[in-house]
Amino acid sequence: MGVQFECELTEGGALLTSDERFKKARADNAAEAAADYVELIQDLIDEFGEARATDLATHMGVSHVTVSKGLQRLVKNGLVTYRPYRSIFLTEKGRDLARDARERHVVVLQFLLALGVPNLVAEQDAEGMEHHLSPETMAAFSKYLESARAASDVPKN
Amino acid sequence: MGVQFECELTEGGALLTSDERFKKARADNAAEAAADYVELIQDLIDEFGEARATDLATHMGVSHVTVSKGLQRLVKNGLVTYRPYRSIFLTEKGRDLARDARERHVVVLQFLLALGVPNLVAEQDAEGMEHHLSPETMAAFSKYLESARAASDVPKN
DNA sequence: TTAAACATGTAGCCTAAGCTAAATATTGAG
DNA sequence: CTCAATATTTAGCTTAGGCTACATGTTTAA
Numbered sequence: 001m002g003v004q005f006e007c008e009l010t011e012g013g014a015l016l017t018s019d020e021r022f023k024k025a026r027a028d029n030a031a032e033a034a035a036d037y038v039e040l041i042q043d044l045i046d047e048f049g050e051a052r053a054t055d056l057a058t059h060m061g062v063s064h065v066t067v068s069k070g071l072q073r074l075v076k077n078g079l080v081t082y083r084p085y086r087s088i089f090l091t092e093k094g095r096d097l098a099r100d101a102r103e104r105h106v107v108v109l110q111f112l113l114a115l116g117v118p119n120l121v122a123e124q125d126a127e128g129m130e131h132h133l134s135p136e137t138m139a140a141f142s143k144y145l146e147s148a149r150a151a152s153d154v155p156k157n
Numbered sequence: 158m159g160v161q162f163e164c165e166l167t168e169g170g171a172l173l174t175s176d177e178r179f180k181k182a183r184a185d186n187a188a189e190a191a192a193d194y195v196e197l198i199q200d201l202i203d204e205f206g207e208a209r210a211t212d213l214a215t216h217m218g219v220s221h222v223t224v225s226k227g228l229q230r231l232v233k234n235g236l237v238t239y240r241p242y243r244s245i246f247l248t249e250k251g252r253d254l255a256r257d258a259r260e261r262h263v264v265v266l267q268f269l270l271a272l273g274v275p276n277l278v279a280e281q282d283a284e285g286m287e288h289h290l291s292p293e294t295m296a297a298f299s300k301y302l303e304s305a306r307a308a309s310d311v312p313k314n
Numbered sequence: 315t316t317a318a319a320c321a322t323g324t325a326g327c328c329t330a331a332g333c334t335a336a337a338t339a340t341t342g343a344g
Numbered sequence: 345c346t347c348a349a350t351a352t353t354t355a356g357c358t359t360a361g362g363c364t365a366c367a368t369g370t371t372t373a374a
Binding site: 211222241 | 320321322323331332
Binding site for chain 1: 177178179180181182185186189193216217218219269272273274275278279280281282284285286288289290291293294297298300301
């Protein structure tokens, strides 16, 4: 453990100060909830043509009150617009974030499935992981997926 | 998105209710901080023979006050014992958790490195991911690691 | 041995994410 | 058109994790 610049991290390099990992992990946490919201909102819109607060609460398994406060925060952060008792809309920024989240989700999920992780577990883990992956790791996952597809040689064509 | 039991999740299955993923992700968050603490405490003990609150603060990049409160919670949860102004010790339970966290960390890190993710990024992402992986996914990572090692044919013996 | 430096702790504040209970607004059936 | 069902918001509480400022305990060096 202990990030420190160039050492062999896996064999107990000296612990240095203020590891960036920790800060990163913390900062991510804030963005995570927002990403979950916009992703689900977009999904609901795609599926049913609109997203309502109650639907969000149901799907996320939290109370409608929690959603109400969450939405207020999304509005404050410019990800969402809505009028009381009306449908929820994503802003440009919100749609971008949703698209991003979605793409990551798909890549991570496919990757786990390709590795042989069972469907349900893969879904859960993808949800847990997808907010914590750097572009580099996402790229590595994609690359693996491609080579795995190539290896199994045009599965169905 | 949308977990729902057996469907093809990757091609927009109908969104069902109260996806378990969300609940899981939330519950994980609480345990995550604790795991980070005990892992770092164990590392400091291994490295320097003891762990002090200030060291934790420095390494985690938070204030000593935050650590103070964090430690109080760890004590409350039976992971740690310490006397004011003295070294911090892990309980049996704390050591178990630390060992677990450590093993997971190593596997995830090795896995990412094997996939070609650069060292520093792999460290960061491992930190982000390691608390969110099911036993099944951990097993899949291990399996991949083994076959990767086998493939590169006894790299150095 | 005592004052400075260092380590810890406490008070009090913030945000986020959760909750229940209660108020209010909208919709839809009679 | 009105009343019940449904949807949303507000108030107020909890826990967790941050913070600064300040208080207090411990070490150490002159």
